[in-house]
Amino acid sequence: MKSKGEGKWLRKFLSFTKSFIVLSVILGSEALTNLSCTKSGEFTVGKDFIDAETNVAIVDTFKTDVSTIFLDSVRSSQTGLGYVGFYRDTVLGSINCESYFDLKYSEFTAPGDRASFDSASFIFTYSKASYGDTTSAISIEIHQLSSMIAVYTDGYLYNTSQISYSPVAVGRKTFYPNPNSADTLLKIPVNGFGEELFTLIKNGDERLSSAELFNDYIKGFVLIPDSTQGNSVIGLKADNNHVLLKIYYHFEDVGPVEKEISINMGDAAHQFNRVRSDFSGTPLDGIKTSHRVSSVNTYNRAYMQGLVGLVPKIQFPTLQNLFLSSQWKILRSELIAAPVANSFDVFKLPTKMYIYDTNKSNVILNILTDSKNVPLVATFNYDNLYNEDTRYTYDISNFINAEISDMFFDYNHALAIGLSESGLKSSLDRLIVECKNPPVKLRVFYLSY
Amino acid sequence: MTGSAYSQVTSSPYSMFGLGTPEEQSSGFSKGMGGTGIGFMSDQYINMQNPASYSGLDSLLSIFEVGVFGKYTRFSTIKENQSLVNGNLKYILMGFRISKRLSTSFGFTPYSSIGYNINSTSVLGGSVQSFDKEYSGEGGVNQVYLGGSLKIFKNLSAGVNAYYLFGNVTHSEASSALAYSLKDITYVSNITFRYGLNYHFDVKSSNFCIGLIYSNGKALNTSNVTTVTTNTGTTELKNRTHNYSIPQDFGAGLSFRKGYFHAGVDFERSIWKDIKFENPLIQGRTSNRISLGVEFPSLGLNKGTSRMMFYRFGAEYKGSPYIIQGTPVNYYGVTMGAGIPLKGVVSVVNVSLELGQNGIRTKDLFRENFVTLHLDFALRALWFQKQKYM
Numbered sequence: 001m002k003s004k005g006e007g008k009w010l011r012k013f014l015s016f017t018k019s020f021i022v023l024s025v026i027l028g029s030e031a032l033t034n035l036s037c038t039k040s041g042e043f044t045v046g047k048d049f050i051d052a053e054t055n056v057a058i059v060d061t062f063k064t065d066v067s068t069i070f071l072d073s074v075r076s077s078q079t080g081l082g083y084v085g086f087y088r089d090t091v092l093g094s095i096n097c098e099s100y101f102d103l104k105y106s107e108f109t110a111p112g113d114r115a116s117f118d119s120a121s122f123i124f125t126y127s128k129a130s131y132g133d134t135t136s137a138i139s140i141e142i143h144q145l146s147s148m149i150a151v152y153t154d155g156y157l158y159n160t161s162q163i164s165y166s167p168v169a170v171g172r173k174t175f176y177p178n179p180n181s182a183d184t185l186l187k188i189p190v191n192g193f194g195e196e197l198f199t200l201i202k203n204g205d206e207r208l209s210s211a212e213l214f215n216d217y218i219k220g221f222v223l224i225p226d227s228t229q230g231n232s233v234i235g236l237k238a239d240n241n242h243v244l245l246k247i248y249y250h251f252e253d254v255g256p257v258e259k260e261i262s263i264n265m266g267d268a269a270h271q272f273n274r275v276r277s278d279f280s281g282t283p284l285d286g287i288k289t290s291h292r293v294s295s296v297n298t299y300n301r302a303y304m305q306g307l308v309g310l311v312p313k314i315q316f317p318t319l320q321n322l323f324l325s326s327q328w329k330i331l332r333s334e335l336i337a338a339p340v341a342n343s344f345d346v347f348k349l350p351t352k353m354y355i356y357d358t359n360k361s362n363v364i365l366n367i368l369t370d371s372k373n374v375p376l377v378a379t380f381n382y383d384n385l386y387n388e389d390t391r392y393t394y395d396i397s398n399f400i401n402a403e404i405s406d407m408f409f410d411y412n413h414a415l416a417i418g419l420s421e422s423g424l425k426s427s428l429d430r431l432i433v434e435c436k437n438p439p440v441k442l443r444v445f446y447l448s449y
Numbered sequence: 450m451t452g453s454a455y456s457q458v459t460s461s462p463y464s465m466f467g468l469g470t471p472e473e474q475s476s477g478f479s480k481g482m483g484g485t486g487i488g489f490m491s492d493q494y495i496n497m498q499n500p501a502s503y504s505g506l507d508s509l510l511s512i513f514e515v516g517v518f519g520k521y522t523r524f525s526t527i528k529e530n531q532s533l534v535n536g537n538l539k540y541i542l543m544g545f546r547i548s549k550r551l552s553t554s555f556g557f558t559p560y561s562s563i564g565y566n567i568n569s570t571s572v573l574g575g576s577v578q579s580f581d582k583e584y585s586g587e588g589g590v591n592q593v594y595l596g597g598s599l600k601i602f603k604n605l606s607a608g609v610n611a612y613y614l615f616g617n618v619t620h621s622e623a624s625s626a627l628a629y630s631l632k633d634i635t636y637v638s639n640i641t642f643r644y645g646l647n648y649h650f651d652v653k654s655s656n657f658c659i660g661l662i663y664s665n666g667k668a669l670n671t672s673n674v675t676t677v678t679t680n681t682g683t684t685e686l687k688n689r690t691h692n693y694s695i696p697q698d699f700g701a702g703l704s705f706r707k708g709y710f711h712a713g714v715d716f717e718r719s720i721w722k723d724i725k726f727e728n729p730l731i732q733g734r735t736s737n738r739i740s741l742g743v744e745f746p747s748l749g750l751n752k753g754t755s756r757m758m759f760y761r762f763g764a765e766y767k768g769s770p771y772i773i774q775g776t777p778v779n780y781y782g783v784t785m786g787a788g789i790p791l792k793g794v795v796s797v798v799n800v801s802l803e804l805g806q807n808g809i810r811t812k813d814l815f816r817e818n819f820v821t822l823h824l825d826f827a828l829r830a831l832w833f834q835k836q837k838y839m
Contacts, residue, residue: 045524045526045529045531045567045815046462046463046567046815047567047569047584049465049730049731049774049813050465051465051728051729051730052584054629054631054677055574056571056624056627057574057576058573058578059575060575327686329629329677329679329684330679331627331679332627332628371680397680401681405681447629447679449677449686
């Protein structure tokens, strides 16, 4: 009787357990499928007594050491832009720009004995980029090079590259530049040189029989400003189609029908600008290339100018203090730099500013990029009403987070703000960074928990 | 402003405190009677409120009960109203008599639940700006229990439920604007007990039953996993702890039965006063629960058959387990229900509707008004007995 009773309970228990499991699964899965759709709208009830575990604060008291780097050299060839002019002001002294190029060889057809030379001119087209007082007359000379343009082993030429040229100008022009006019061309007469070349063409001279001989005979040209006239640098389009040497002639017996020979600019790799600066009498007086001058010694300013090779460098001397506490993370880091008030009347503020990393040797390393590997461009805020909130803001979170990831912040791994990689070598855009009022700020969004 | 949200276990913003919103331990019939059950001993249903009640289980019946609920809640502050619909499995219970003196029950039911989702803003320190921040909580404590009841004398039974409590308390904070999130999970577990006594006696043709229950308070075992995720990755935070305890609890109940008419009252007291809440705005206090309920059949009080329907009514007051900045979040509710007999596997469906209110609208607090539909499916012995005779 007892054992029968035990068997009954066991069966009862087993059947219970079976149905328990089956029903649990059915009900459980039903509950999940029917009721698990979560849609949280703007649900704000209860916000008043949340005991938050995290706080985010902006900390912008990290010190920044700002200085100006004078780059050893700036690559300036193959930009399609030629600069010629002389500009001087009290801010950064003087800039002297010379534009170099050579001519393209093509087989010349002799125009015949009755052809008669009229005139010859170099024809240039203005680019939009000009600096300084373009309403005053300037004077430009064109000289023939006495050595051929040869690139460095890296294939480029630099703002410091020198090519010797003949002291005697083949052409000269004094004029009022009109850089913003799209259809005005700059013509520089080179009649003496043109007539000589015309004669060679007419005679089928051997020196014009091949590219090698031609380029050995006409090695190239340089546009040189007269530093005593005017105060501007003008930009010219410097490519095969926009730099032309034209020789005009006519046939004596046919009447007034003008003919021309047109020679284009040569190798784009040989086109470059030489830019010399003289900081005498300015805060940067005495700066050596590859060196930096602290903004403390330059009236709390740091300087940027493209082809001149000036780049503001920013270092973070106190960021190491972050590691004093352990319960934190950096959510976002911003670098904010403002231009010196009223410093951008002549040189307009660049709207697109980029940022690079640099090292102890003041060499520009890499352009900083965002998470999509696109070069990081500063958000430019232009306060044209009060001129107080004009500033550049960089999101340098990736840089800072990478720097602190090993719990050590390298003071010498610094930042340099500047133009784009192409802008650096092809413009004279200038920015003077205010370093004291307000200082260049590192703004850290700091999560603590 | 009106918003609505649908979510799984999401219960209430009040569930952000402590272990979450404590869940009612009432089941089946008791849901329709304002949760009154301490003094009840039923042969038809499992009454896990008082483990001594299992002695009432019929020797021929084995009972299996499943409870589910659906709840519509309307939250109102002084400024705004928002509503939410949620529902879930409430319990799975089994009970049967093992021998003449010994009965057992075991099952699964939540102890507390956490579910909230709050959009807020937070001040960006050191600036005048603020940023959007979302707070959410999930989890809660579940319990599986094994209970036994011993009939000591004809009229006196004693019982105990041994619970294994397990679950997690999870609070999250996130800002999509600042691309970070923190998830703080505390896993909790422990074993606790609820003791019960039941004594019933007859006065003329009426039957009275007195019930007593007691649970000891206890700190739960905890282990914490907190992670912070930002653009640079996820970090696990060491050495974080949160302490959670369940309160000491005792209660007394009285029920009266004449024929098929039932009535009862409960009084229960939970000593939350000794329990520390981490939120500085919250302070535990002693919470009292008072409820009463009646049950009567459709066919008149004395003409009972196994197929008759029961109607139930009840009311309940439950004092807040804590005060928020001096204000308690008290609960008031009325219930009505019915026990509907069915032919087939499920022998009875207990349906009950609870109209309740939680908290008050003040400057900082909000009120919850809710309607909860409880469904309890009771499977009785016949199903199993059929197998027995196959």
